[in-house]
Amino acid sequence: MEGGNAVAEAIGTFVQQYGDQYALIVTTQDWHIEPGPHWSEQPDYVDTWPVHGKAGTPNAQLHPAIAALGLDHHIKKGQYCAAYSGFEGIEDNTDDVPTREQVQAHASQTLEQLLRDHDITSVDIMGIALSHCVRDTALDAQRLGFETRVYTDLSVPVSVELGEQAVQRMAQSGITLLEGDEYVD
Template structure:
């Protein structure tokens, strides 16, 4: 039997409607992730959140973003919009990982906890061998986190109804890449 973690990627106001880099449906994803986690906490041996926590990410921020490699200012460390979404107030995560302080930081595996442990270290220390990845945005940080989870040897699922892409086209591209890498794509309702 698997020892499974839920990785909640970047469910922050900065990526939801009203934030600096909103994803259509972001607030609904936040509410849905919160409801899912509350109803199914017993499925998980560990719940981890990741947050964009930018201090000085270099060319990641731009006054003239291309929305491929550069973006408007978002997820600024310590700002209200970099906090976890209010819908997650009762999540009771076991571990918080912050990423992107001085770089792009797309993957949760690039971040660290407050005591400087990597996500991979946290998962291994807890005996985790499988992960479910949810959050924002499917086409970017969810995709990178799931791909890095597979590379690190974890059986990886993306719960497709608990994420949203930057655009439908980028979402389709992400799902194709994830499936090719061995990530299982499934709605949470099928579990």
């Protein structure tokens, strides 16, 4: 995705600079095994995509700038469905490719449960893609009662138009949108 490397590197720098101000830092990542029609040979880049985030491949790994942070909690999503929201994934700190049964057996290890177990009440979200995964994760966080902020300049959309639509939808939902020197109070 255009701009993805730069955003990942900026996020890595952000976490190095401000990470100690957070009680918990969690990554989310596509870890697709058989996501159904989410993968398409003729993708529309709105609901269908070329093969990406294929579990167990280098393409599904965290960007090196994020992996180098040595974080302890990783949510993997979309094993058997599209799963744009991080709240649709499960905590998995391995590179294993789980079966459908293994994913279902670990359904209690969700992002929501991880946040609640650590008494987290507010979340800051950034990443790829602002127009899809960041948006849906933020909307779910807000719906679940977490105070939610999104760093728009530490996120990149699939397209400018879809990014603008996502920002508008998040703002209308009461999500705080930040950029630049507004990062950490």
